[in-house]
Amino acid sequence: MSVATRRKTIGSELAEIIARLDRQILSAEARAADAQAGLARLKAEREALGTALRTVQDPRPPLGTPSTGPWPELGRADAVARVLEEEEGRELSPQDISVALGRAGRQGDRPALVSAALNYLAKRGRAHSPRHGLWRAGPADLHGPGPTPAINDLTADDHQRGETTQDDDQQAEERFRQAHLPNRSQFFPENPSG
Numbered sequence: 001m002s003v004a005t006r007r008k009t010i011g012s013e014l015a016e017i018i019a020r021l022d023r024q025i026l027s028a029e030a031r032a033a034d035a036q037a038g039l040a041r042l043k044a045e046r047e048a049l050g051t052a053l054r055t056v057q058d059p060r061p062p063l064g065t066p067s068t069g070p071w072p073e074l075g076r077a078d079a080v081a082r083v084l085e086e087e088e089g090r091e092l093s094p095q096d097i098s099v100a101l102g103r104a105g106r107q108g109d110r111p112a113l114v115s116a117a118l119n120y121l122a123k124r125g126r127a128h129s130p131r132h133g134l135w136r137a138g139p140a141d142l143h144g145p146g147p148t149p150a151i152n153d154l155t156a157d158d159h160q161r162g163e164t165t166q167d168d169d170q171q172a173e174e175r176f177r178q179a180h181l182p183n184r185s186q187f188f189p190e191n192p193s194g
Helices: 003-057 076-086 094-103 111-123 156-161 166-180
Strands: 127-131 134-137
Touching: 076 094, 076 111, 076 127, 076 134, 094 111, 111 127
Parallel strands: none
Antiparallel strands: 127 134
């Protein structure tokens, strides 16, 4: 057999082997795609069953499930208050609340901004922190021990409407200074002797 004939025979055999390998690869890829689809179905079913189990164990709606009203149209403090109210009894971190707001369709409510809203709500008696970094709805005295937010002397109707005036805020600030800051006259007498 000549070298040219031998090369031609080897070339044909290699082309046949490559074609067979290509068919096997296509078959294996199809089986892998079927397996991936089956795996995705199993994972989705597992997730659905896990959610059903959590619902049976804790019948409250999942964190961040919108109740009524357009979440994106609410002010940040009102949206944060709504999450706390829907999760009554649960202590939530600003991160938990931020995630819940995102699930409800609100974008941009970062944990730092949620913390600011929580402090605002605490000053108005609509939220409190029973433990460091965790928050609940309502004033502290409704839920047992915990730091009581400093609330200025507004009437109950003013608190419900969330109304404050500049005078109210100034009075609250003055009461804070009197209670927590040293008296200036101790350090700077008005009539220095000398």
